[in-house]
Amino acid sequence: VKKIVQVTLGILTAIGGFVDMGDLVANAQTGARFGVDLAWVVLVGVVGIIVYAEMSGRVAAVSGRPVFELVRERLGPRLGMANLGASFFINFLTLTAEIAGVAIAISLVASVHYSLVVPVAAFLVWLVAWRLPFEWMERVFGLAGLALVVFAVTVWKLGPDWGALLSDAAHPAVPAQETPFSYAFYAVGLFGAAMTPYEVFFFSSGAVEEMWGLEDLALNRANVYIGFPLGGFLSLALMASAHLVLGPHDIAVDTLAQVTLPAVSVLGRLGLAAVLLGIFAATFGAALETALSAGYTIAQYFGWEWGKHVRPKEAARFHLVVLLAIAGAMVFALLGPDPVMVTEYSIVLSAAALPLTYFPILVIANDPGYMGEHTNGRFLNGIATVYLVLLVLVALAAIPLIIITKGGA
Amino acid sequence: VLLALAACTPHPVGPARTQDDYERKATTTVDGALSAVESVRLLVQAALDGHTFAGYVGTVVSEQEDAIDGLGSTFGSIQPPPGRAGEELRAEVEQLLDDALEPVRDLRIAARREDTAAYEASLSEIDAAADDLRAFVEAHP
Numbered sequence: 001v002k003k004i005v006q007v008t009l010g011i012l013t014a015i016g017g018f019v020d021m022g023d024l025v026a027n028a029q030t031g032a033r034f035g036v037d038l039a040w041v042v043l044v045g046v047v048g049i050i051v052y053a054e055m056s057g058r059v060a061a062v063s064g065r066p067v068f069e070l071v072r073e074r075l076g077p078r079l080g081m082a083n084l085g086a087s088f089f090i091n092f093l094t095l096t097a098e099i100a101g102v103a104i105a106i107s108l109v110a111s112v113h114y115s116l117v118v119p120v121a122a123f124l125v126w127l128v129a130w131r132l133p134f135e136w137m138e139r140v141f142g143l144a145g146l147a148l149v150v151f152a153v154t155v156w157k158l159g160p161d162w163g164a165l166l167s168d169a170a171h172p173a174v175p176a177q178e179t180p181f182s183y184a185f186y187a188v189g190l191f192g193a194a195m196t197p198y199e200v201f202f203f204s205s206g207a208v209e210e211m212w213g214l215e216d217l218a219l220n221r222a223n224v225y226i227g228f229p230l231g232g233f234l235s236l237a238l239m240a241s242a243h244l245v246l247g248p249h250d251i252a253v254d255t256l257a258q259v260t261l262p263a264v265s266v267l268g269r270l271g272l273a274a275v276l277l278g279i280f281a282a283t284f285g286a287a288l289e290t291a292l293s294a295g296y297t298i299a300q301y302f303g304w305e306w307g308k309h310v311r312p313k314e315a316a317r318f319h320l321v322v323l324l325a326i327a328g329a330m331v332f333a334l335l336g337p338d339p340v341m342v343t344e345y346s347i348v349l350s351a352a353a354l355p356l357t358y359f360p361i362l363v364i365a366n367d368p369g370y371m372g373e374h375t376n377g378r379f380l381n382g383i384a385t386v387y388l389v390l391l392v393l394v395a396l397a398a399i400p401l402i403i404i405t406k407g408g409a
Numbered sequence: 410v411l412l413a414l415a416a417c418t419p420h421p422v423g424p425a426r427t428q429d430d431y432e433r434k435a436t437t438t439v440d441g442a443l444s445a446v447e448s449v450r451l452l453v454q455a456a457l458d459g460h461t462f463a464g465y466v467g468t469v470v471s472e473q474e475d476a477i478d479g480l481g482s483t484f485g486s487i488q489p490p491p492g493r494a495g496e497e498l499r500a501e502v503e504q505l506l507d508d509a510l511e512p513v514r515d516l517r518i519a520a521r522r523e524d525t526a527a528y529e530a531s532l533s534e535i536d537a538a539a540d541d542l543r544a545f546v547e548a549h550p
Contacts, residue, residue, distance in 0.1 A: 111464030113471075249447040250440075250543070254476060257469045261451050268460035409437070 014223045018231020019148055019238075020286035021101040021256075022094065022193035022347040024279065025340055027235045028259040030186050031242030032251055034178065039169040039236055041187045045194025046232035048387050050224050052358050055365040055376065055384070056200040057220035060207035062374045067204040068300040070370060071360040083360065084301045086353040088294060091198050093346035095290040095329040099125060100339035101283030104256045105276055115334060122330035125287045129322055134209045134308045141285030147278035152237035154266045158244050165240065185401040185408045188394055189344060192351030194232070195391075198293040200357060205296040209309045217374075241266075254340055294325035344408060352398035354391040362388060428490050428498075435502045436549045438484040443542040445473040445480075446509050449516060450535050453528050456520075467520035474513045481506040505545055509538040 030038045056067045063070065072080035102125065103117040110117065128137060174183045212220070242253065245262035253259060256279065263271035292308075299306035299318040306318040333339070362384050365376050376384065402408075425431035449470055456466050484502060489495035512534035519527035 108465050108468050111468050245451075249451055250443055250546075251447045251451070252441070252444040254441070254444065255472050257472055258448050260469075261448060261455075264460055265451055265455045268455075268458070269462070272461060272465065 014227020018228060019234050019282045021097045021283050021343050022196060023235050024259050025343045026189045026193040026347055027239040028242040028253040030190060031239035032246035032253050034175055035243045035247060036165060036169040036240060037172045038187055038190055039239060040172055041190040042232055042235050045191045046229055049195050050228050051384050051387060052361055053200055053203050054224040056204040056361050057207050058374060059364055060204040061212040061216050061220055063370045066208045066300055067361055068201055068297050070364045072301050074364055075360055080301055083356045084297055086356050087197050087297055090346060090350050090353055091290050091293050093342055094198060095325060096332045097339055097343040097346055098283045098287035098290055099329050100333045101256060102287055105280035108257060108276055118330055118333045122326050125291055126323060126326045129288050129291050137288055141281045144281030145278060145285055147274045148234050148282060150263045150271055150274035150278060151241045154241045154263050155237055157266050160244055181404045182408060185405045188351045188398050188401055189347045191394055192347040195354055196350050197357040198290050201293045201296055202289040209307050291322050291326050295322040348398050348402055352395050355395050358391055425487055425490055428494055431490050431495055432549055434487055435498055436546060438480050438502060439505060439542050439545045441480045442477050442506055442509050443546060445476045446535060446539045446542060449473050449513050450539055453532050457528055463520055463523040467517060470517040470520055474517055477506060477510050505541055509542060512538060
């Protein structure tokens with residue numbers, strides 16, 4: 001019974017923890033602007049993150065070591081450093097966006113400008129990352145993030161023409177008022193949001209924190225194969241609710257508050273409470289993941305002691321990096337960048353760095369020296385290789401698309 | 410990080426070289442204002458149905474007010490092309506933005522005072538502003 005509870009909790013946590021600031025912004029923006037014409041990208045992204053997150057969880061469970069430590073060992077310090085630089089920069093932008101998201105969620109309740117709440121949000125993130133045990137941290141915010149199911153309830157309550165909705169999603173096209181470049185820009189953004197690099201760094205480091213072994217491979221598969229698709233379902237529900245409520249009013253999503261409008265207008269105060277709780281939990285959970293990922297990647301690259309499973313005194317440099325990353329992100333958020341624009345850039349730039357993250361995972365997952373009999377099978381390698389080609393194409397397109405579309409304008 | 414900050418901070422834009430260019434920027438500006446005003450309209454309707462609480466309404470309206478204000482500042486910083494057509498377009502857009510800003514500002518004040526009775530009065534002005542903005546966007550595709 002204990003095992004079943006553990007697996008169920010893991011799945012629920014994976015669902016609630018799947019959505020972050022990037023998913024909230026990207027899905028609401030595309031839903032309001034493109035309808036469900038980009039829903040296919042979410043499906044492609046979810047399959048991609050399933051393939052590579054399963055691999056990274058398996059690598060951690062079999063070798064007892066996280067992905068980034070093995071990246072440096074397997075690919076050498078130079079390529080490892082390039083990977084570290086790109087990942088850390090994108091992770092930093094994502095952390096800034098998540099802290100801003102937490103502050104905005106609080107400000108909508110407290111009725112003050114979000115920038116006044118940014119230091120409070122940053123302090124809370126640091127305090128929880130420092131004090132709360134890993135397992136509790138993951139479960140509290142993952143489970144509270146399930147409140148985002150409010151978007152699915154919103155769509156159901158609206159009672160759309162399901163046939164037309166599915167038909168639109170199944171026959172994607174560039175809307176008349178859009179250009180192929182803006183369509184491609186948002187497709188890349190959605191893909192980047194679904195496959196954000198910190199997710200695999202956190203997932204594999206978390207597996208080591210929770211001391212996964214071979215007996216946890218089933219839990220790894222359950223989290224990834226059930227939890228992530230259901231998390232993707234929340235993303236699609238968010239896209240559909242924005243399409244059905246914001247689209248007809250010509251509302252483009254430029255602020256996080258606009259993401260809440262469909263739930264508020266359809267479900268009332270209960271919807272408002274649920275959506276604010278869901279956004280708070282999703283962004284807070286992701287802020288914790290990105291803050292810890294900053295510490296994980298640097299500590300694992302340099303071979304320092306790391307993690308919440310060891311006493312803080314023994315992993316002082318790891319905790320210092322986490323603290324500095326949070327403080328840096330707080331200062332950056334206070335300098336006045338638009339949180340939604342930071343989110344947009346972080347997800348599109350994530351897309352540009354995806355091969356650096358996922359190629360080494362594929363190499364290690366095929367190395368019998370690390371994996372023994374648990375290397376990838378042929379079928380998985382086939383899918384992973386197709387995705388690697390896709391990742392390279394997306395990475396090549398990301399920065400030119402930012403320039404051509406002036407950031408999706 | 411500095412480059413990222415520059416990219417993610419709204420900033421004034423340079424001159425519009427041609428009337429077409431200026432018109433495109435005007436349409437983008439008015440389109441942004443329409444989005445903000447429609448957000449407020451949706452919110453007020455929800456508030457009148459008892460779907461929200463005053464603090465939330467005040468914060469969201471204030472954000473949209475800032476958005477319209479920012480659009481006005483950005484558009485105002487664009488040097489129009491020489492000629493009367495550019496000047497007329499500038500005056501038209503600025504008037505539209507002023508007309509949109511006023512009821513949103515009134516609503517923000519009402520929300521902060523928790524004066525929900527004033528929402529209904531603002532709604533008709535917001536409806537009118539939204540209609541004018543949409544008419545402009547449709548006339549300048």
